[in-house]
Amino acid sequence: MRIAILGSRGIPNYHGGFEQFAENFSVYLVENGHQVYVYNSSLHPYQNSTYKGVHIIHCRDLENKLGTSGQFVYDFNCIRDSSHRNFDIILQLGYTSSSVWHRFLPKKPAIITNMDGLEWKRSKYSKAVKSFLKYAEKLAVQSSDYLISDSIGIQNYIRQTYNQDSKYIAYGSTVIEEVDETVLGHYGLEAYGYNMLIARMEPENNIETVLDGVRDSESSAAFLVIGNYTTNAFGKYIYQKFNASENIIFLGAIYNQEHLNALRWYSNLYFHGHSVGGTNPSLLEAMASGCLVVAHDNDFNRAVLHTDGFYFKNKNDISSMLETLSKKNHGERIVNNKNKIKQHYSWEMINRTYLNYFVECLKTKSDN
Known part of the structure; x- marks a missing residue:
């Protein structure tokens, strides 16, 4: 499969949870014979075209000049680029600054969105921003072919709020067996x-x-x-x-x-x-x-x-x-x-569950 991963700052991880997942999962997919493309911010310190067999697509990011609104520009540039490539699956990590551009997503690939947390509940946001985030959440649900929830609570929320099913797949980690006390x-x-x-x-x-x-x-x-x-x-x-x-x-x-x-x-x-x-x-x-x-x-x-x-x-x-x-x-x-x-929550289990779900989604979409 030709798989694209959008919605992170890029790999290798220099930022947080989605970036760590994108790094782990993309390398796992390559090791299992798939062709994988991860979209990286132009501001990302890693500027090479590949990482452990994963293709890196660098897209212009203006967050350093525009602040938060620059994330919308970056996501638009990623989505616009994806429409010119022959992907089978596009995995979107989150939706806050991307779902408004859903009309520019290509029609052929299966669009799978990880719905992240309840962004509109974050206390740092104003009432107007919270209202927008609820709207962005709704757009993500409506414009995606398939949804992923990383907790049962999020899965229940999506079912109750939008009457939509989502696949529960948690985040992953690796048990640490020894460390350097020095x-x-x-x-x-x-x-x-x-x-x-x-x-x-x-x-x-x-x-x-x-x-x-x-x-x-x-x-x-x-x-x-x-x-x-x-x-x-x-x-x-x-x-x-x-x-x-x-x-x-x-x-x-x-x-x-x-x-x-x-x-x-x-x-x-x-x-x-x-x-x-x-x-x-x-x-x-x-x-x-x-x-x-x-x-x-x-x-x-x-x-x-x-x-x-x-x-x-x-x-x-x-x-x-x-x-x-x-x-x-x-x-x-x-x-x-x-x-x-x-x-x-082992990475091996999480990655395998994602990949199996991708195969299932692609088959369902082709059957329809």
Whole structure:
């Protein structure tokens, strides 16, 4: 099959969840004999024409000049380019800045869209933007041949809201078996002597709640905040509010996977505050790295962790857990979460499920 992947910033991953998936899945497809094209932003640091056998199509991206609206230009350029190529399948990752251009999608390929999370629920957006995102969501559902949901919650939402079926395929991860303890020396840390979070600086990730709890706690352990706090107003606000706290350490964004794996592995508690979206990649990575997870109490997180995590609703819960929980007392939860990754969220399983679904979709479309 000739397969195109649209909707990410590109591969190799320098950004986030969709990029990590695009990298893993595209290479897997090539290894299984398919011809694969991934669309990359012109701003992506990787400028070669191929990556591990995957063809890279570089499209002009004006986000550096136009801000968020530049993403619409980039998605339009990708979709317009795709209409000139003879693809069998086009996989769209998300819809927020692409579904308005659906009329330019080619008619021949099967159009499959991963519906991502409930973007219009994100608190950072104004009422007008939320209204647009609901409209974009509706366009994506109506213009796609097939839909993918990465959580049962999203699948149920699409069925109830649009009376449309979608294929449930979660995100993936790989269980970490060993890490380099010397990484801790780069950050002046001791094994299991610190707590941490990794997140984009967005209000719905409950970073402020977590850090309020850290500041109010009697625990003196270092608390690492990993995420770029310089690119938006909320990140700058969080940094200004908490940077003076003696045990809260802002490390910024870290893309070195070996460092991230080691920092998660040797943490005492890992806080996951995400409250919007489906199966969150950073939660799976924490589980795969042997973290003891304290997650925001919502259906999405509970659907993944079940009884093998701890849950918080407010800053008082955070303070209490920092003062009472120790990773060494909860080895069974850590083992259970690693087994969940192996049994339900391994990349091999996720990639195989996607590929089987592609074959099914293409057959259904050709039969019709």
